Every structure is written in structure tokens, then in C-alpha cells.
Amino acid sequence: MNKIGRLNNIVLYLKEHNGASIKELATAFNVSEMTIRRDLTLLESKHVIKLVHGAAIFNNDDSVSFGEVDYDLLNESSKQSLEKLKIGQFAASLVEPNDTIILDTGTTTEQIAHYLPTNMPLTVLCYNMNTLMAISNKPNINIIFAGGYYYKNLQLFQSPEGVKMIRRIRANKAFISASGVSQKLGVTCVEQIEVDTKQAAISSSLSKILVFDSSKLDKIGPSYFAQITDFDAIITDNNIPEDWIEFLKTTNIKLYTV
Structure with a gap:
């Protein structure tokens, strides 16, 4: 580990x-x-x-409170940690043999990486140090790593070349994280530097799956990258408020709660 x-x-x-x-x-x-x-x-x-x-x-x-100004992935990993573990475990169960998947930056997506099966042939595209470390020793996983400049607080590698590489890939599923999810203002993240990479991952995937713990609901991060309706499915914990459940029923988004 x-x-x-x-x-x-x-x-x-x-x-x-x-x-x-x-x-x-x-x-x-x-x-x-x-x-x-x-x-x-x-x-x-x-x-x-x-x-x-x-x-x-x-x-x-x-x-x-750690605050968004001093955002650090290690700090973030301690928040809602049990919920993130359950979300990651369930998300990993949706992966099928020979899938090509994209794992976005974040601590919830890291949990998906930990729970990916070791006996299933997969191709995983990632661009975060924590995710790369989680899958580096798993047999039967082919790894595609989109590199670039290293942003230590996010453990993210990002570059124009890396974004172009992601856009050339075609994936069955992309698991995308968020720091805020708003019915009015869409899906947001902490740093503007994440936006191009997230949008590339979304555009390159057949199935777009948004993963977040329910504390992110009705929060707005500084950097917008997608509408809620850009996603085919949402995986979150069972503390999701009733008004959100009713809202998602009006869309074509599949809701999974764990």
C-alpha cells in the first residue's frame, strides 16, 4: 500500500x-x-x-476546516473517508473485463483504483500520482499515463500534450470527481488547471460517471467544467437530500447510492 x-x-x-x-x-x-x-x-x-x-x-x-485556498489532496483524503471508500468500491464493481477506463484526479477516484480487480484485464488511463501508485502493482492492468507539469497539492500531472493524448483515447467509462455540484451552476472543481483535463476525459468516454460524496452537493467550486446532464450516472453516498433525488428523477441520469 x-x-x-x-x-x-x-x-x-x-x-x-x-x-x-x-x-x-x-x-x-x-x-x-x-x-x-x-x-x-x-x-x-x-x-x-x-x-x-x-x-x-x-x-x-x-x-x-482546511479551506479551498489551501487545498491539498492529503487533507481532502481525510474528509468523508468512509463514504469515499464505499463509493470507490461500488464504482470499481461496474468495471467489466477488457474495459478501457479513465480515472480522474481526486481522493474518491483513488479509492476506485484501490478496488479495481486484480484478475481482470483492463486498460486504465490516469494522470494523478496517487492513482498511478494505487494501480502500479496490479497485474492485468495496462496503464496509460498522461503526464506533464506536476501540481503537488493536487498530485496532478497536466500539460497541453497530456490533454491532447487523453482526447485521442477512447474509453468505455470515465469516473470523474468534483468539489462542487449545483443544480443551477453545474459541476465544479478547485483549480482551473484541472478543467481541460476533466473535459478531455469526458469527451473521450462512452459512459461518463460522476463520483462524489454528498457533502459536495449544493457547493460551488471556483472552476466550472461540466453540466450535471453531461453525465450518464452519479455515484454518491446515501446521505443525498430528497430534493436532489427528486431533481435527478427529472433527468436521464442513473443514480447509485451506497
Whole structure:
């Protein structure tokens, strides 16, 4: 498991077990106690967890907010982490043998990468470090990586050449993430630099699937990239409000809740 994946799963473990000792975490994740200490120190610096006498607990302080200005993928991975895991697991179950799929930037799409089957022949196009690491050791997956300049806070590689490459690919399914989904103002993301890549992925795919946890509903990010009706399906958690369920019934979008 790569570091980002391990950090995300440490947060899940702490939420589900109401805390854990350093020794317990080291055993659970099959790493040294020194590695766990480094992981926990990083998570504590991000105000995700609290360290108390050789143990760690999840920070349930609702006042903690990372804010969009200081957006960082590691910070984002700790939010709604259980919901993202379930969304990723379900989304991966929709993949069929010999599919070519595109995995967009984000922490929810990273979970899809973790749950892709190892015994199924697939081709995966991606452009994020966290996603690449999650699939790099999976047998039977052919990887296409659209490279470019590295944006560390997003773990995104982006370039005009990379966008052109994505537009030349034809995929069965694209799993696209969002930081905001609004009935009036459409689907948005954090950084303008993401827009061309996301739009290229959408235009190159037969089936466009939007994946996000329900906290993104009625939020508006700074950078618009699509209308809700540009998507064939939405996968989110079962906390979706009733007005959204009714709204989506008026469209041709298939709604999956997990």
C-alpha cells in the first residue's frame, strides 16, 4: 500500500475503532512503529487526528476546516473517508473485463483504483500520482499515463500534450470527481488547471460517471467544467437530500447510492 493509501486507511481505522495505539496500527498495516509514528505526526499536523500518550484518536472537532485556498489532496483524503471508500468500491464493481477506463484526479477516484480487480484485464488511463501508485502493482492492468507539469497539492500531472493524448483515447467509462455540484451552476472543481483535463476525459468516454460524496452537493467550486446532464450516472453516498433525488428523477441520469 502506498503512503497516501495508508494514511487514508489509518484515518478510516481510527474512525471505526474510536482510536488505536501505535503498536496496534503498526500491526494492522504491517509496517514499523517508526513508520506509523511518522504517519501520525503528519496527520496530527493537518489536524486530522490527535496523539495522546502513545495512541491516536480521530479529530471530531467540526470547527476544523482546511479551506479551498489551501487545498491539498492529503487533507481532502481525510474528509468523508468512509463514504469515499464505499463509493470507490461500488464504482470499481461496474468495471467489466477488457474495459478501457479513465480515472480522474481526486481522493474518491483513488479509492476506485484501490478496488479495481486484480484478475481482470483492463486498460486504465490516469494522470494523478496517487492513482498511478494505487494501480502500479496490479497485474492485468495496462496503464496509460498522461503526464506533464506536476501540481503537488493536487498530485496532478497536466500539460497541453497530456490533454491532447487523453482526447485521442477512447474509453468505455470515465469516473470523474468534483468539489462542487449545483443544480443551477453545474459541476465544479478547485483549480482551473484541472478543467481541460476533466473535459478531455469526458469527451473521450462512452459512459461518463460522476463520483462524489454528498457533502459536495449544493457547493460551488471556483472552476466550472461540466453540466450535471453531461453525465450518464452519479455515484454518491446515501446521505443525498430528497430534493436532489427528486431533481435527478427529472433527468436521464442513473443514480447509485451506497
